[in-house]
Amino acid sequence: MSDQIQKFTVTIDGKTVQVDPGTTILNAARMIGGNVVPPAMCYYSSLKGSGGKCRTCLVEVSKGSEKDPRPMPKLVASCSTTVMDGMEVKNKSSEKVLDARKGVVEFLLINHPLDCPVCDQAGECHLQDLAFEHGVGQSRYEFERRTFDKVDLGEYIKLHMTRCILCYRCVYTANQLTDNREHGVLKRGDAAEISTFIEKNLHNDFIGNVIDVCPVGALTDKTFRFRSRVWYTKPMDASCSCDKCSGNAVLWMIGDEIARVTARKDQYGEVKEFICNDCRFNKKEKSQWNIEGPRKISRHSVISANHYEREIPKHTVLLNKA
Amino acid sequence: MARKLLLNNVHIEGIHTYDVYRKNGGYSAVEKALKTMSPDDIVEEVKKSGLRGRGGAGFPTGMKWSFLAKPEGVPRHLLCNADESEPGTFKDRYLMEKIPHLLIEGMILSSFALGANQSYIYIRGEYMFVLRIVEKAIAEAYANGWLGKNILGTGYDLDLSITPGAGAYICGEETALIESLEGKRGNPRMKPPFPAIQGLWQRPTVVNNVETIAAVVPIVNDGGDEYAKIGIGRSTGTKLISASGNVNKPGVYEIELGLSVEEFIYSDQYLGGMKNGKRLKACIPGGSSVPILPHYLVCKTANGEDRLMSYESLADGGFQSGSMLGSGGFIVYDEEQCIVRNTWNFARFYHHESCGQCSPCREGTGWMEKVLHRLEEGHGTLADIDLLWDIQRKIEGNTICPLGDAAAWPVAAAIRHFREEFEWHVNEPKESQIRNYGLVAEKSFQTENA
Amino acid sequence: MENNQRIELPQHLLDEVQRVISLFPEGKQKSALLRVLHIAQAHFGWLSVDVMDYVARLLHIQPIEVYEVATFYSMYDTQQVGKVKLEVCRTGPCMIEGAENIVNYIEKKLGIKDGETTADGMFTLKTVECLGACGYAPMLQAGEKFHEHLTEEKVDALIEAYRSNPVANYMGENQNG
Numbered sequence: 046m047s048d049q050i051q052k053f054t055v056t057i058d059g060k061t062v063q064v065d066p067g068t069t070i071l072n073a074a075r076m077i078g079g080n081v082v083p084p085a086m087c088y089y090s091s092l093k094g095s096g097g098k099c100r101t102c103l104v105e106v107s108k109g110s111e112k113d114p115r116p117m118p119k120l121v122a123s124c125s126t127t128v129m130d131g132m133e134v135k136n137k138s139s140e141k142v143l144d145a146r147k148g149v150v151e152f153l154l155i156n157h158p159l160d161c162p163v164c165d166q167a168g169e170c171h172l173q174d175l176a177f178e179h180g181v182g183q184s185r186y187e188f189e190r191r192t193f194d195k196v197d198l199g200e201y202i203k204l205h206m207t208r209c210i211l212c213y214r215c216v217y218t219a220n221q222l223t224d225n226r227e228h229g230v231l232k233r234g235d236a237a238e239i240s241t242f243i244e245k246n247l248h249n250d251f252i253g254n255v256i257d258v259c260p261v262g263a264l265t266d267k268t269f270r271f272r273s274r275v276w277y278t279k280p281m282d283a284s285c286s287c288d289k290c291s292g293n294a295v296l297w298m299i300g301d302e303i304a305r306v307t308a309r310k311d312q313y314g315e316v317k318e319f320i321c322n323d324c325r326f327n328k329k330e331k332s333q334w335n336i337e338g339p340r341k342i343s344r345h346s347v348i349s350a351n352h353y354e355r356e357i358p359k360h361t362v363l364l365n366k367a
Numbered sequence: 368m369a370r371k372l373l374l375n376n377v378h379i380e381g382i383h384t385y386d387v388y389r390k391n392g393g394y395s396a397v398e399k400a401l402k403t404m405s406p407d408d409i410v411e412e413v414k415k416s417g418l419r420g421r422g423g424a425g426f427p428t429g430m431k432w433s434f435l436a437k438p439e440g441v442p443r444h445l446l447c448n449a450d451e452s453e454p455g456t457f458k459d460r461y462l463m464e465k466i467p468h469l470l471i472e473g474m475i476l477s478s479f480a481l482g483a484n485q486s487y488i489y490i491r492g493e494y495m496f497v498l499r500i501v502e503k504a505i506a507e508a509y510a511n512g513w514l515g516k517n518i519l520g521t522g523y524d525l526d527l528s529i530t531p532g533a534g535a536y537i538c539g540e541e542t543a544l545i546e547s548l549e550g551k552r553g554n555p556r557m558k559p560p561f562p563a564i565q566g567l568w569q570r571p572t573v574v575n576n577v578e579t580i581a582a583v584v585p586i587v588n589d590g591g592d593e594y595a596k597i598g599i600g601r602s603t604g605t606k607l608i609s610a611s612g613n614v615n616k617p618g619v620y621e622i623e624l625g626l627s628v629e630e631f632i633y634s635d636q637y638l639g640g641m642k643n644g645k646r647l648k649a650c651i652p653g654g655s656s657v658p659i660l661p662h663y664l665v666c667k668t669a670n671g672e673d674r675l676m677s678y679e680s681l682a683d684g685g686f687q688s689g690s691m692l693g694s695g696g697f698i699v700y701d702e703e704q705c706i707v708r709n710t711w712n713f714a715r716f717y718h719h720e721s722c723g724q725c726s727p728c729r730e731g732t733g734w735m736e737k738v739l740h741r742l743e744e745g746h747g748t749l750a751d752i753d754l755l756w757d758i759q760r761k762i763e764g765n766t767i768c769p770l771g772d773a774a775a776w777p778v779a780a781a782i783r784h785f786r787e788e789f790e791w792h793v794n795e796p797k798e799s800q801i802r803n804y805g806l807v808a809e810k811s812f813q814t815e816n817a
Numbered sequence: 818m819e820n821n822q823r824i825e826l827p828q829h830l831l832d833e834v835q836r837v838i839s840l841f842p843e844g845k846q847k848s849a850l851l852r853v854l855h856i857a858q859a860h861f862g863w864l865s866v867d868v869m870d871y872v873a874r875l876l877h878i879q880p881i882e883v884y885e886v887a888t889f890y891s892m893y894d895t896q897q898v899g900k901v902k903l904e905v906c907r908t909g910p911c912m913i914e915g916a917e918n919i920v921n922y923i924e925k926k927l928g929i930k931d932g933e934t935t936a937d938g939m940f941t942l943k944t945v946e947c948l949g950a951c952g953y954a955p956m957l958q959a960g961e962k963f964h965e966h967l968t969e970e971k972v973d974a975l976i977e978a979y980r981s982n983p984v985a986n987y988m989g990e991n992q993n994g
């Protein structure tokens with residue numbers, strides 16, 4: 046029976062995979078894995094409508110399909126373009142893609158503070174990873190950067206809009222986890238900012254997940270204790286019995302203390318099971334959890350590679366810890 | 368004698384009112400179509416006419432109409448794009464102000480052809496006074512039985528209304544227009560799905576420019592073949608051109624496609640030549656988004672052929688030595704104008720109008736504006752010119768919607784054709800400031816650099 | 818709360834709101850939002866959070882849906898402005914016909930800079946992008962009205978006219994020539 050379902054054959058950077066019709070190029074690449082996977086800063090599989098915005102996932106379609114082999118004239122966003130049978134795609138093997146991606150990374154960084162040494166996200170930041178992998182070293186941007194004041198969104202979440210890359214993930218998360226439209230983007234162009242009205246939304250048991258979906262350090266956990274660099278903490282898989290969510294989480298430990306709690310992310314940084322506010326913000330005692338063991342961070346990231354640590358002046362780290 | 372199909376009656380006193388419009392043959396196309404033609408007949412005539420979209424892209428209208436999905440039981444919509452915000456363009460406003468019933472008549476014909484029973488005109492919010500004129504004309508059309516239920520007893524129903532934007536160039540992009548018409552931010556949608564499949568309220572939708580829709584009236588009246596006799600090659604019919612800049616007679620003109628650019632600029636029937644006897648320096652023939660042409664490529668193509676007002680001839684030479692007909696926003700610059708300053712001005716416009724959804728446009732447009740401003744002020748470096756080139760190159764083709772391209776092209780064309788002027792701003796900052804701002808600038812320039 | 822009670826459109830504008838809503842199919846009343854915001858802004862002078870919340874209630878949508886829209890479009894004022902907004906176009910075709918001189922002239926005449934409001938709360942000066950009058954440049958918009966082929970004399974005259982008779986921006990009342 047199963048061989049009756051027609052599969053599409055798609056080749057990415059010379060590696061071939063069979064996928065269901067309707068699969069996006071990005072997801073086909075993720076099925077192959079490794080180097081052929083384009084970076085994705087805005088797409089999030091579980092969030093309807095996400096993707097298409099950051100343009101880091103641009104790829105070249107060098108052959109449209111078996112039926113119509115013409116190449117596509119422009120680079121396409123792999124997260125929102127579906128595959129055709131016989132399609133051939135170039136990611137890292139395309140100069141055009143690497144050049145455009147370098148451009149996108151530079152665009153994302155021109156108004157970004159790059160204050161990683163004092164940023165909670167450092168070490169697990171997708172933008173940091175991206176800049177490291179595809180970046181251009183010295184920025185050619187010589188103008189004043191856009192800045193915003195930090196805002197407290199209620200007692201649990203801090204918004205540091207200056208670091209936001211407008212991926213819209215938190216917007217989709219807030220709106221898809223609740224029945225009403227409650228969160229959005231205000232203003233437009235490079236003045237656009239995410240609304241601070243999520244604050245009104247804290248009655249929602251799952252709102253804390255906006256922290257986990259945020260690819261950068263724009264939305265952070267105010268209950269994060271010790272505010273340490275992430276690489277000084279040890280991630281442990283843990284679970285608890287919870288009547289609101291699955292209770293499957295990650296505890297970030299310093300010695301015997303829980304610095305913070307997050308949901309479990311896959312290798313692409315995506316949360317598969319959202320956790321509730323209670324587990325995230327209020328269970329900071331080890332006795333409240335059943336610790337399963339150390340979490341393997343499979344992501345190709347500075348957390349594991351520890352790239353970034355070298356570049357941070359020592360005194361900054363110390364000051365920050367003090 | 369040049370023929371006019373849209374503006375031929377525009378000078379008749381009171382033509383904006385129903386009675387005068389009707390007395391002068393108005394709504395006869397609706398009578399003809401609803402009584403003697405099927406919807407497919409109209410689509411066929413539009414195909415035969417060779418009419419191409421007048422909003423900028425020039426896509427064949429008949430073909431666009433035939434792509435409209437027609438699933439059983441799902442309403443479909445026709446939307447008229449009256450957002451008209453491309454700098455240099457003001458022809459749709461002229462048509463709607465002067466002869467609003469022509470647009471309404473076109474809307475009835477086109478809606479009938481597409482099987483739409485509820486159609487909307489989306490007009491930019493700044494044109495509120497035009498909205499009122501059109502809204503009044505719509506009320507007249509209802510009162511006289513051209514809109515509403517069972518029009519002319521044929522069983523065809525159509526509701527038509529006009530609705531405003533509120534200041535956003537991006538809402539001229541068809542999917543942003545749809546979002547805006549749904550009462551949302553004007554963020555363009557990812558395509559596919561295309562509006563022809565899922566547009567307004569996820570229903571099949573066609574979006575056409577005001578002038579495109581108005582052109583359906585003469586096509587139905589005289590037949591598509593007759594329409595196609597006017598023009599040249601694949602540029603059939605007439606086109607409204609909005610002319611501005613340093614010419615003697617700026618304004619809206621209806622021309623037969625294929626008219627020579629030289630005649631358009633210099634003859635008394637059209638722009639009447641350059642103002643104050645100055646010399647032509649450059650021309651943007653199709654609205655601020657299309658490449659600027661230096662004087663030697665305005666009236667002649669790179670091959671030395673006469674440049675014509677047509678889709679093909681204006682694009683002759685590609686982006687190397689050509690431009691585009693675009694929206695027909697024809698901007699003329701004389702020898703006194705500064706290309707660097709003008710490019711900066713347009714860059715500021717695109718920066719202001721970026722919706723901010725995708726990173727290359729959101730960040731890149733502002734960056735270009737800043738670099739251009741620095742160059743214009745005389746504080747730039749030669750490396751800035753290359754930097755600008757690189758930024759525009761990295762925006763173009765990499766964004767969600769064509770606004771990114773529209774922001775990149777003018778910068779690319781200005782550098783391509785006027786690099787010396789950019790370099791002059793770098794090498795002779797004082798001279799360039801005096802040229803642009805007079806002797807006052809000299810003073811401020813000296814104090815700044817003291 | 819007390820504040821909220823004062824925020825209410827008069828009956829003729831509420832009727833207009835209902836008419837605008839009726840132009841769209843049942844359940845698609847959100848499509849009326851942009852126009853209702855124009856109505857509310859003209860009546861209340863600007864769009865405060867209370868006014869936006871009121872519009873949300875009129876259309877049975879969430880407040881955030883109104884905030885998102887009101888802050889996206891450049892015609893909406895989410896800060897208080899003068900009774901008359903003078904919006905001078907500064908885009909290319911107007912620029913080469915002397916838009917900058919007009920802006921400078923108004924700045925001097927009213928003693929305000931671009932974006933500012935006169936101390937008496939009468940005039941706000943704003944530079945805007947192309948308004949579709951490029952062939953009749955330079956130009957400015959005040960309320961719903963376009964003033965084209967501007968000269969300093971014309972600016973003097975129109976400022977005097979608006980001073981004695983400020984524009985009502987909606988429903989065409991008091992539209993100065």
Ligand SMILES: Cc1cc2nc3c(=O)[nH]c(=O)nc-3n(C[C@H](O)[C@H](O)[C@H](O)COP(=O)(O)O)c2cc1C
Nearest residue numbers: 420421422448450451452539540541575576579769
């Ligand atoms: C940024 C942008 C702005 C646009 N503005 C307008 C506009 O103001 N009026 C218009 O008719 N088309 C505009 N267009 C083109 C429309 O997207 C669309 O192609 C057109 O309305 C289709 O109508 P047509 O086929 O009759 O030309 C714009 C496109 C873009 C990308």
Ligand code: SF4
Nearest residue numbers: 160161164167170262
């Ligand atoms: S968000 Fe990421 S890139 Fe930005 S400062 Fe924080 S760690 Fe660095």
Ligand code: SF4
Nearest residue numbers: 209210212213215259
């Ligand atoms: S705050 Fe974070 S999740 Fe939200 S839009 Fe900004 S970067 Fe994305």
Ligand code: SF4
Nearest residue numbers: 722724725728766768
């Ligand atoms: S190209 Fe510009 S206007 Fe278009 S979607 Fe991207 S940010 Fe918005």
Ligand code: FES
Nearest residue numbers: 097098099100124
């Ligand atoms: S992940 Fe595809 S555009 Fe952002």
Ligand code: FES
Nearest residue numbers: 906911948950951
């Ligand atoms: S440039 Fe001023 S109205 Fe068009």
